[in-house]
Amino acid sequence: MVKVLAVEDNIEISNNIVEYFKGEVDIKAVYNGADAIEYLNAYDYDVVILDLMLPEVDGMTVLKHISKNCLNTGVIILTAKEELGDKLKAFNLGANDYLTKPFFMEELKARINSILKSMGKVKRPNILEFKNMQIDMKVKRAYIDENELELNEKLYKLLEYLVINKGVLLFKEQIFDNVCGYNSDAATEIIEVYISRLRKQLGTFGYDKYLITKRGMGYLLDESIED
Known part of the structure; x- marks a missing residue:
């Protein structure tokens, strides 16, 4: 099963994401950047859903860590920051996609599937x-x-x-x-x-x-x- 790490400090949004994907993927939620890095060091994840405005360690720092240490992990940024400069910085640091809040769960799912396909992590049907x-x-x-x-x-x-x-x-x-x-x-x-x-x-x-x-x-x- 696909393993997803959701890094989101808004408890309501985080719970909604976990509930939406429950049963389809193996999803773990953390609420700050420090815990995200700890879990990334301990486990292999296929995709990380990453907020940028996080307590303790910000999302860009987490993204740098992923790009350096988790080469087989895709990243979709999920944030309220919609400035072009933030998007360019995230992509330059290795993000695969960037989705701004508010968002639709269906779109988040479609974008995650696109990342998985591009990384060859979706099995072709028989x-x-x-x-x-x-x-x-x-x-x-x-x-x-x-x-x-x-x-x-x-x-x-x-x-x-x-x-x-x-x-x-x-x-x-x-x-x-x-x-x-x-x-x-x-x-x-x-x-x-x-x-x-x-x-x-x-x-x-x-x-x-x-x-x-x-x-x-x-x-x-x-x-x-x-x-």
Whole structure:
């Protein structure tokens, strides 16, 4: 479970944060900078929610300590200080994100998840979904309405990459690097062949309409297309 340290001297805000994240993460609350450093020295945390205006030891000092001693810990600043200078100082000291009060818990959660993803601390799901299509990333197979698609290794990689990035226009070169590899001797035009073959497979189930070609640009899977 993801370990989070909340460093906030406002008891009400701290309790609300702990209550909101309870059960989703392993969260510990401390109320001053000195205790924060003590816990950071004793335990490994994935993310620290850090107020700047703290008693005993201020938040910037805690941030310096994290940047120097806790290289695998992400930090989101949560503070009423909204001046640009404070934000720049925090980022220069190693903060990953900066959220000003008042705030929404949903936004705090989204920003924490973004930090975890950027640090590679969120496991990829075994199952990807697109409409009624399911991709089992563990066994590398794809199904539409429980019917398995006939995909070789390259077509599977192509479909997986498109579904992971559904709704995002992917350039041919991006697709080539992810499907064929950076060191491949093949030409990028091979992607057009793979797209054609994949489109044929999807067409068996009426899913070819979701595979959009942007001429001269690239391809995307668009689930906003009406059924």
